[in-house]
Amino acid sequence: xxxxxxxxxxxxxxxxxxxxxxxVPYVWLALFFLVPLLIVFGISFxxxxxxxxxIEPLFTYGxxxxxxxxxxxxxxTFIAQDSxxxxxxxxxxxxxxxxxxxxxxxxxxxxxxxxxxxKSWRSVLFLLxxxxxxxxxxxRVYAWIGLLSRSGPINALLxxxxxIHEPLVMLQTDFAVYLGMVYSYLPFMVLPxxxxxxxxxxxxxEAAADLGCRPTKAFFRVTLPLTSEGILAGxxxxxxxxxxxxxxxxxxxxxxxxxxxxxxxxxxxxxxxWPLASSVAVLLLLLLVxxxxxxxxxxxxxxxxx
Amino acid sequence: xxxxxxxxxxDRGRFFAPAVVGILLLAGCGSKPAGPPxxxxxxxxxxxVLNVYNWxxxxxxxxxSRFEKETGIKVNYxxxxxxxxxxxxxxTGHSGYDVVVPSxxxxxxxxxxxxxxxxxxxxxxxxxxxxxxxxxxLTANDPDNRYGVPYMWQATGIGYNVDKVKAALGGDVxxxxxxxxxxxxxxxxxxxxxxxxxxxxxxxxxxxxxYLGIDPNxxxxxxxxxxxxxxxxxRPYVRYFHSSQYINDLxxxxxxxxxxxxxxxxQARDRAKESANGVNIAFLVPKExxxxxxxxxxxxxxxxxxxxxxxxxxxxxxxxxxxxxxxYKKYPSGNAAAIAxxxxxxxxxxxxxxxxDVVARFKDHRAESLTYTRYENRAxxxxxxxx
Numbered sequence: 087x088x089x090x091x092x093x094x095x096x097x098x099x100x101x102x103x104x105x106x107x108x109x110v111p112y113v114w115l116a117l118f119f120l121v122p123l124l125i126v127f128g129i130s131f132x133x134x135x136x137x138x139x140x141i142e143p144l145f146t147y148g149x150x151x152x153x154x155x156x157x158x159x160x161x162x163t164f165i166a167q168d169s170x171x172x173x174x175x176x177x178x179x180x181x182x183x184x185x186x187x188x189x190x191x192x193x194x195x196x197x198x199x200x201x202x203x204x205k206s207w208r209s210v211l212f213l214l215x216x217x218x219x220x221x222x223x224x225x226r227v228y229a230w231i232g233l234l235s236r237s238g239p240i241n242a243l244l245x246x247x248x249x250i251h252e253p254l255v256m257l258q259t260d261f262a263v264y265l266g267m268v269y270s271y272l273p274f275m276v277l278p279x280x281x282x283x284x285x286x287x288x289x290x291x292e293a294a295a296d297l298g299c300r301p302t303k304a305f306f307r308v309t310l311p312l313t314s315e316g317i318l319a320g321x322x323x324x325x326x327x328x329x330x331x332x333x334x335x336x337x338x339x340x341x342x343x344x345x346x347x348x349x350x351x352x353x354x355x356x357x358x359x360w361p362l363a364s365s366v367a368v369l370l371l372l373l374l375v376x377x378x379x380x381x382x383x384x385x386x387x388x389x390x391x392x
Numbered sequence: 393x394x395x396x397x398x399x400x401x402x403d404r405g406r407f408f409a410p411a412v413v414g415i416l417l418l419a420g421c422g423s424k425p426a427g428p429p430x431x432x433x434x435x436x437x438x439x440x441v442l443n444v445y446n447w448x449x450x451x452x453x454x455x456x457s458r459f460e461k462e463t464g465i466k467v468n469y470x471x472x473x474x475x476x477x478x479x480x481x482x483x484t485g486h487s488g489y490d491v492v493v494p495s496x497x498x499x500x501x502x503x504x505x506x507x508x509x510x511x512x513x514x515x516x517x518x519x520x521x522x523x524x525x526x527x528x529x530l531t532a533n534d535p536d537n538r539y540g541v542p543y544m545w546q547a548t549g550i551g552y553n554v555d556k557v558k559a560a561l562g563g564d565v566x567x568x569x570x571x572x573x574x575x576x577x578x579x580x581x582x583x584x585x586x587x588x589x590x591x592x593x594x595x596x597x598x599x600x601x602x603y604l605g606i607d608p609n610x611x612x613x614x615x616x617x618x619x620x621x622x623x624x625x626x627r628p629y630v631r632y633f634h635s636s637q638y639i640n641d642l643x644x645x646x647x648x649x650x651x652x653x654x655x656x657x658x659q660a661r662d663r664a665k666e667s668a669n670g671v672n673i674a675f676l677v678p679k680e681x682x683x684x685x686x687x688x689x690x691x692x693x694x695x696x697x698x699x700x701x702x703x704x705x706x707x708x709x710x711x712x713x714x715x716x717x718x719x720y721k722k723y724p725s726g727n728a729a730a731i732a733x734x735x736x737x738x739x740x741x742x743x744x745x746x747x748x749d750v751v752a753r754f755k756d757h758r759a760e761s762l763t764y765t766r767y768e769n770r771a772x773x774x775x776x777x778x779x
Binding site: 139169173 | 474483485506591645776779
């Protein structure tokens, strides 16, 4: 085939077994990701109705044998008109960005420490990072209620030490939301960072030192650039779920904590407006995809300049 | 894609397996309502299964196990804590539940949409135990009492920590009025010991309208705006909006005033008493009036086990069964015959079974239109977040 110079699609070059194996994830994605997404996309152009399910169908086929297709754009114009949605998007991005940054600042030294620990220690330390996953996410977030409450152990300790004289109000504040976010998503930051740092050849740092580079400068000029892929992966893994996070602000946040996940929940449950909720979800998805695309561009430009 | 490259790298590491285990565990932590396959339809005998969806913390500990023992029917018992969640599941259809417990004003609009099965009274021989007066009152929401059986009822009033409120307000204590939470003069003084509101727009905004002397069932937007204005004024003094968290917080002294459901406030009172922590909780029905709420047991039209559901409803309507729930949860039931089975401590507690003049102050709650619900929720978001 190759001798004849005809380009054949890569798929044809594979045998049936390989094609089947490769096909499974595609079918999976199409069934459980693409189809639901299209349904949500469709609903976002509908309008609420008192019925089961509570939406106007996009296609109707009447007795007059006319197939009608109605597209309501009102949800998107409604979102554009009410500043609530923009504010919720902006606030979610802000909270997610700050949480990601905090997780990076906290996660990088952790990952570095684990990667540079003696071999015998590494797996133990690594297990400790993964260990929280052995209990339910919801349960771990709930545990913070007990820890942060006015009569909780943190306040009790601070009071006993005489550092504070009045119990601190920590629950139902933005502080609690940041804490919950960083706590919950830190492992997602540490894992890719660890894999990036572990791969880093220590002799590069030795070379830098030999050439008279100070350790701090070597960190910024050698370690950081060489682990940038890990940083990027970690930031994505923390940022993406943080933007749409519902549980943490609902459990730990205050009444003023405005996040898009909660707005979406309210549209769906309280207003029982599936179409508007779907529109919010579609916009949230576009926001995240846009973010990923931008990051990928940045990364490929970096890779090209290397 | 950076993530893919990262995953490839992970593959090489020794820690891939634990990471996968961790992620799988993370993914597996969601739960779904038990919805066994629909039994053989029509007249054939149903599988001995019943799926009940009730409010959280709203039944006695052995109510279900006794029913199971007696009938051999396995009960899957799930809970929710807002009417909205229930409504969403019901309207999605095929919820798989056989018995649900919406508040009467939610049942009203759901019934109009054909969500429920009309009750078959011939399968409910205990129906005569119900309170006639209450049934008559409920026909406003449920004409001819066609779809719902009253379970428990309650008012939305104020639960408060007697000593802390008196300490914060000095001699000037309006312990008979919504002013305690809706007048900034008092709310400001109570801020530090903690005020909480239910996270339920209809209850709080309707209470505010009652305080202002407005008909809470009017759907006029200027009435809604008046209520919003009022609640916004006290908003800076509210610690949080939540519909069940306050039970614990009142009981352990974490907060001192809660816009509360009767039974929940009384549970807080009893929990505090049990733990002997010196917290003294009381409940007041404001003189201006209070939103009256009846939770109704009903059977979804697409319930997989309607016969078992009727058996369950009939079982709950037994006076001794429902009396035990009332005793345990401190909610008055809609069952007149049950009163004889209540211990005096519950029967004679005016906070549980309020005297007739208090009941007369309760305002019936009617169904809202979808449009009004949206306005109400939007107002609520403005109150909560300032946006």
